Amino acid sequence: MIKEIYASQVFTDKTMKEYVSPAHIEEYHRCIESGKSLPMETANAIADGMKKWAVKMGATHYTHWFQPLNGGTAEKHESFIEPDGDGSVIMEFSGKELVKGEPDASSFPSGGLRATFEARGYSAWDPTSYAFINDGSLCIPTMFFSYSGESLDKKTPLLRSMQALNRQALRVLSHLGDKQTKSVTPMAGAEQEYFLIDKDMYLLREDLRICGRTLFGSKPPKTQELDDHYFGSIKPRVSAFMKDLETELWKLGVPAKTKHNEVAPSQHEMAPIYSDCNRANDQNQLTMNIMRRVADRHNLVCVLAEKPFYGVNGSGKHNNWSIVTDRGENLFSPGKTPAQNARFLTFLAAFIGAVDDYQDLLRCTVAYAGNDNRLGGNEAPPAIISVFIGDELQGVVDSIINDSSYSGTTVKPIKVGVDSMPLIPRDTTDRNRTSPIAFTGNKFEFRMPGSGQSIAGPNTMLNTMVAEKLSQFADALDKGEDIHHIVRSELLSHSRIIFNGNGYDKAWLEEAEKRGLSNLRTTADALECYLTEKNVSLLEKHRVMSRTEMAARDEIHIEKYCSVISIEANTLMDMVRREIIPAVSLYQGILCNTVSGRLQVLGSDAPDVETKLCKELATYNCKLSQYLAELEKKLESAPPATSYKASRYYREEIFSLMENIRKVVDEEEKLIPDKYWPYPSFRRLLFSV
Ligand code: ADP
Numbered sequence: 001m002i003k004e005i006y007a008s009q010v011f012t013d014k015t016m017k018e019y020v021s022p023a024h025i026e027e028y029h030r031c032i033e034s035g036k037s038l039p040m041e042t043a044n045a046i047a048d049g050m051k052k053w054a055v056k057m058g059a060t061h062y063t064h065w066f067q068p069l070n071g072g073t074a075e076k077h078e079s080f081i082e083p084d085g086d087g088s089v090i091m092e093f094s095g096k097e098l099v100k101g102e103p104d105a106s107s108f109p110s111g112g113l114r115a116t117f118e119a120r121g122y123s124a125w126d127p128t129s130y131a132f133i134n135d136g137s138l139c140i141p142t143m144f145f146s147y148s149g150e151s152l153d154k155k156t157p158l159l160r161s162m163q164a165l166n167r168q169a170l171r172v173l174s175h176l177g178d179k180q181t182k183s184v185t186p187m188a189g190a191e192q193e194y195f196l197i198d199k200d201m202y203l204l205r206e207d208l209r210i211c212g213r214t215l216f217g218s219k220p221p222k223t224q225e226l227d228d229h230y231f232g233s234i235k236p237r238v239s240a241f242m243k244d245l246e247t248e249l250w251k252l253g254v255p256a257k258t259k260h261n262e263v264a265p266s267q268h269e270m271a272p273i274y275s276d277c278n279r280a281n282d283q284n285q286l287t288m289n290i291m292r293r294v295a296d297r298h299n300l301v302c303v304l305a306e307k308p309f310y311g312v313n314g315s316g317k318h319n320n321w322s323i324v325t326d327r328g329e330n331l332f333s334p335g336k337t338p339a340q341n342a343r344f345l346t347f348l349a350a351f352i353g354a355v356d357d358y359q360d361l362l363r364c365t366v367a368y369a370g371n372d373n374r375l376g377g378n379e380a381p382p383a384i385i386s387v388f389i390g391d392e393l394q395g396v397v398d399s400i401i402n403d404s405s406y407s408g409t410t411v412k413p414i415k416v417g418v419d420s421m422p423l424i425p426r427d428t429t430d431r432n433r434t435s436p437i438a439f440t441g442n443k444f445e446f447r448m449p450g451s452g453q454s455i456a457g458p459n460t461m462l463n464t465m466v467a468e469k470l471s472q473f474a475d476a477l478d479k480g481e482d483i484h485h486i487v488r489s490e491l492l493s494h495s496r497i498i499f500n501g502n503g504y505d506k507a508w509l510e511e512a513e514k515r516g517l518s519n520l521r522t523t524a525d526a527l528e529c530y531l532t533e534k535n536v537s538l539l540e541k542h543r544v545m546s547r548t549e550m551a552a553r554d555e556i557h558i559e560k561y562c563s564v565i566s567i568e569a570n571t572l573m574d575m576v577r578r579e580i581i582p583a584v585s586l587y588q589g590i591l592c593n594t595v596s597g598r599l600q601v602l603g604s605d606a607p608d609v610e611t612k613l614c615k616e617l618a619t620y621n622c623k624l625s626q627y628l629a630e631l632e633k634k635l636e637s638a639p640p641a642t643s644y645k646a647s648r649y650y651r652e653e654i655f656s657l658m659e660n661i662r663k664v665v666d667e668e669e670k671l672i673p674d675k676y677w678p679y680p681s682f683r684r685l686l687f688s689v
């Protein structure tokens with residue numbers, strides 16, 4: 001059954017063979033491998049094959065499916081129909097339409113790259129990711145760029161970064177004696193966490209509906225303390241959703257592999273089998289779309305916000321990353337022979353050095369309003385970047401760094417490329433849950449990305465940073481330097497980024513500061529580092545992004561950060577002013593009635609809890625109305641969302657005031673019976689399914 005449906009909605013190589021002649025397929029593969037553009041004749045043949053297949057599958061439209069800078073996906077559907085001259089239609093789709101499209105770029109963020117009079121954005125087919133059918137449309141994965149050729153999307157830099165990594169890794173491999181490997185590819189496997197909330201309940205929360213997360217709500221007496229959800233069985237309604245989801249994903253060729261409950265009530269996870277970064281990214285985008293759609297069918301809402309419920313475990317998207325050769329060898333697999341040891345340690349050192357050199361840039365890739373609510377919380381990795389490698393590998397690293405000259409060492413020093421290494425255990429996951437980046441046997445797990453974000457950004461940077469390190473190594477090797485020396489001095493100068501301890505521990509903050517690691521706590525802090533000369537030169541050097549492209553992204557990041565906080569602040573004001581304050585007043589009225597009734601019946605000596613409660617609520621409500629006035633004023637005098645000054649202002653002035661308001665509202669909520677409280681509580685939301 002699975003075998004039959006798997007990838008049935010995808011125009012795979014196998015399907016292509018049924019619809020396109022072998023000569024054209026051969027030409028197509030030749031072009032992909034060499035990076036040459038496709039001859040029009042071949043493009044036409046493939047377009048025609050795709051159309052025939054899609055129409056047979058019931059599709060009526062095609063769309064260039066792309067990934068604008070807002071982090072989602074966009075599509076503009078065109079039907080296949082062409083008038084036939086006799087009042088009827090034929091189904092048409094040409095190579096030109098396949099290869100290049102022109103959706104209107106004016107409504108996608110472009111950060112000033114596209115002058116307002118020039119509304120054209122172009123999309124170009126990405127033949128390295130399969131076309132698929134979704135909701136009656138043939139979706140063609142595409143890149144999206146401006147008239148002048150600057151990328152306006154997340155896919156283009158990702159593809160460029162994969163090429164950069166390939167170029168530099170091949171140089172190093174060749175120096176290490178590997179002349180057979182023709183290409184290397186960075187791989188990604190994105191574990192997707194999410195919440196499932198009953199739709200009826202969800203619709204009652206204005207904050208969830210408008211902002212995707214709750215803006216207040218007090219923590220129920222029990223959430224995840226007993227871990228009973230994590231280990232518990234999957235509830236029937238959730239299980240039905242998961243089965244449905246898997247089927248949809250399988251049809252689209254997304255290799256959904258594991259599913260389980262997560263830590264918080266109503267929280268779950270889906271992990272696919274990894275693939276190359278480009279496809280993994282496309283598939284993750286598709287997964288998020290399908291999750292939302294399938295949830296709706298089950299009268300559920302799939303919440304992908306990073307921290308939908310304050311005080312409750314947030315949702316991340318662990319990005320597992322490795323580099324694999326065309327011969328299927330994972331370059332992060334610790335080997336058994338001296339040659340394998342040399343390769344592994346070289347790539348390990350490159351990774352460690354890269355993360356240390358570009359910690360701020362990597363931090364930037366996960367910096368946005370939603371993730372600020374999660375990073376640094378007690379269940380998410382801290383905002384400080386470090387790498388966990390585990391005790392066994394630490395031993396190896398130490399022995400290289402310390403060399404034989406180091407007195408007092410009991411370990412025999414390991415010579416890169418000469419010795420074999422001790423066995424490194426495959427899975428050390430249990431011991432490093434607090435680390436933002438952990439080595440897990442043959443890959444690095446980057447745990448800072450948030451559940452709702454695109455993995456394109458983080459992978460683009462990982463690829464490029466490591467490419468840069470490898471290029472430095474290759475340059476040194478070109479000059480005749482010895483690999484042991486290169487690895488050793490890299491590990492020596494960057495060992496500060498390695499941390500195997502508990503990242504939640506307060507002591508780590510101090511320790512990290514002593515080591516000189518950057519601690520960019522909020523998005524406002526991180527944004528300011530994005531355009532440093534060091535970062536811009538990195539991306540320029542490897543032709544991943546130009547200065548202009550980065551500046552455009554910088555603008556978009558700032559604008560988006562400010563506008564998310566502004567929308568949240570306005571929603572909060574609206575909810576507090578129109579629903580919460582009045583509801584509390586109403587309840588106070590009831591309490592007052594009780595008090596005056598009691599006075600009449602029992603006289604003033606009777607014990608009274610209502611008066612005290614009533615006064616307490618009055619104080620809270622007064623406080624709230626003061627805060628609201630303040631917030632309103634602050635929003636009015638906010639600087640335009642175009643500078644770091646603005647992102648700082650939104651964080652320090654607006655967001656912190658919202659936090660104060662939340663605290664007061666949460667106190668009120670604790671004192672008011674459900675039936676007088678205008679919104680469903682966390683208790684009801686989280687235990688609704
Ligand atoms: P855990 O929760 O223990 O970290 P999961 O099975 O939930 O493990 O997820 C691990 C993810 O890592 C999966 O998506 C898997 O396909 C991916 N993965 C495994 N090996 C590699 C690799 N070499 N490169 C990239 N991703 C990988």
Ligand code: MG
Binds near residue numbers: 191269271
């Ligand atoms: Mg997992």
